[in-house]
Amino acid sequence: MVKLFGQRVPLPALIGLLIIVANLLAAAFAPWIAPFPEADVVGDAWAEADATYWLGLDNLGRDIFSRLLYGARMSIGLSLLITVLSFTIGVIGGFTAAIGKGWIDAALSRFVDLILAMPTLIFAFVVLSVMGTDLAVLVVTLACLDSVKVFRLARALAVNIGALEYVEVARVRGEGLWWVITREILPNALAPLIAEFGLRFTFAFLFVAALSFLGLGVQPPAADWGSMVRDYRDVIALDSPAPFYPAGAIALLTIGVNFVVDWLLALHARGYGEGA
């Protein structure tokens, strides 16, 4: 039986972990695994799958399998970057608000409410239309939009943990803010934050795919799963399976990450009962 953190890993979580690892490997080693470069035209458009072109060729005659591998790289890499950045901003902001209290908390929280009041997709639209669809702009915009949700979780966690006596002990000892945050609060908030990280990663991933599908995300000729679905959608009418490959890849990774997140959340819920 497979064990992790001293606990038995349930089957769905195991499947989820396998999916994630496979995707990460594909993303990391795409240039070495892929039989063809991502942007090269290697044959006729919509050529059927055969021994050379495993999943067939696309609308311009590029190898779909190779583009899927490169697409994994782009989609997963972007989502990871966005999520990491959004967590950095959100956690620092949330903890600062919870510990600073008073006007710092009020100012940050109301600002976050303001952003939350606007539909994310529309907001992203406006920013990307004005600022251009450079990858850096894309990452920073989405990270900032996502960070307000992380902010709320981080603030709630820090308020709860900050009320516990061991944090009071540290404050009474005369410890500075940095110690209280990094040594007393963060380690005890880590489990729910990690679970949230998984969830937010899937959302970021779907969001990038949606933006690419709408033409505001990753720009051609770079491959990414969302824009691949957009490019291939016309051939659904021709009974071609091409659009299902990138769409299926998106669905598979989303399900895999959710399996793992569910398991992490269950682990965390169990952890809470121990003290009682």
Next chain:
Amino acid sequence: MTERTKGDLVLDVSQLRIEVRTDAGPGPVLVDDVSFTLRRGEVLGLIGESGAGKSTIGLAVLGYTRANCFITGGSLRFHGRDIRTMSAAERRALRGPGVAYIAQSAAASFNPAHTILQQVCEIPIQQGLLSPAAARSRAIGLFRELDLPNPEQFGDRYPHQVSGGQLQRAMAAMAMAARPDILIFDEPTTALDVTTQVEVLASFRKLIREHGTSAIYITHDLAVVAQIADEIMVLRQGRMVEHGTADAILHHPQQDYTRRLVAERFEAHGHHAQDSGALLELRHVVASYASLLRVVNDVSLRIQRGDTLAVVGESGSGKSSLARVIMGLLPREAGDIRFRDEMLASRLKDRTREQLRRVQMIYQSPDVALNPNQTLLQIIGRPVQFYFRRSRAEVRARVLELLAMMDLPADYIDRKPGALSGGQKQRVGIARALAAEPDLIICDEVTSALDQLVGEEILKLLKRLQEELGIAYLFITHDLGTVKRIANKVAVMLKGEMVDGGETEAVFAPPYHPYTQLLLSSVPEMRSDWLDGVLAGRAG
């Protein structure tokens, strides 16, 4: 206790065994080979520390076990019928008219959305025993028997509109409403203040005597159970230690464990403090929450080196707020706090590191006072590193020294609090306070979350440390028994004000302040006629 004629057999529990079973396989045995009988009108006290299996037995009599617990052996015969073999419908009919339960927390047992009367009448009406009108008049009769104020109108109130003691009695009325043969009291007075406990205990006793109800009274406090039980069974780790009449257990305990339980309350400590000027002095200190609710009002007190000052009072009297004011966590609005002839700033932020170091605190609940993600080395070592800037090796050596002082094994140094028992965690809390080498330690109800014998060990440890290191204690507690033994000075608080204070012998000797006398007379003593004496004294 007056001799009453006991009726026929109501309950016969024999060789009861209850185990935990989970998906992972069989777990610990919670109750093992426990047998007792209960006759009509008889009260059996179940006593033991937490984890002794008291509540598990009480619930089993209701035909109920907690999640993952199973009755795996023995029988529970209620009027000759085994509760174990009853169908779900039969058990349902048993609960209420047969056996009823009174829980520790009345506040958690009442539905806040319904009036008390609705909830008291619910069982007899649901079970079809009484018409709504008859149930109502019975409930009012019970309120009257339980000495509740305005019995006619009392039931129209919602649970949050009555006091804790009244709600506890209302729960007894709810349990009695269907006239059960057996009442199970599960620590019903543990959450109450001593002064309230007396009234509630007296009401309970009156109720079961008048109705000739049998009862199982579960508690960890031998002095409480002595007032109400005919027989006492002492339990430990799910097994019976001793079983006998209340008088026999109290005066002639046969087992070593029972003797220790009985003896603890009688133990007395000598005390002496050398006069060496004031260590901490409070003058006319005033503090409020959000400048609205005044919680500390004009309090003055003085602690000398080596002193133990006990601050006593009921919950809500401002004891803990006073500690927070001294620590600087709750800024004072007026008054002076002087420590070693230096004025202490009102706020924590404005105090020097040296001032912070010299006053340390130990908390009531070690579970939340220790960071679950840190090892004992980090928890205890941090003050050493923070205040004295020692090297890594020196910190480790000092932590080992402190662990030894606390009688904790040296290999615990790399453990986290989750792997320790409650008493051990409290020792870690003490070690952390000592690591700062303070002059004064504020102890906030440090034993009240612990079992009696474990708490006793903690008190002895604190006492020993005081003799070795000359530390002064400010000891916040509601347990007057503790105060008499460990404190040489007392401050009695009521509604934020200090109503009485001075040397322990003087405060606890006549002439008393009226409130001190009320508190003192409310502490249960380990003789079975204590409650009668108190009630007679108050009536007269």
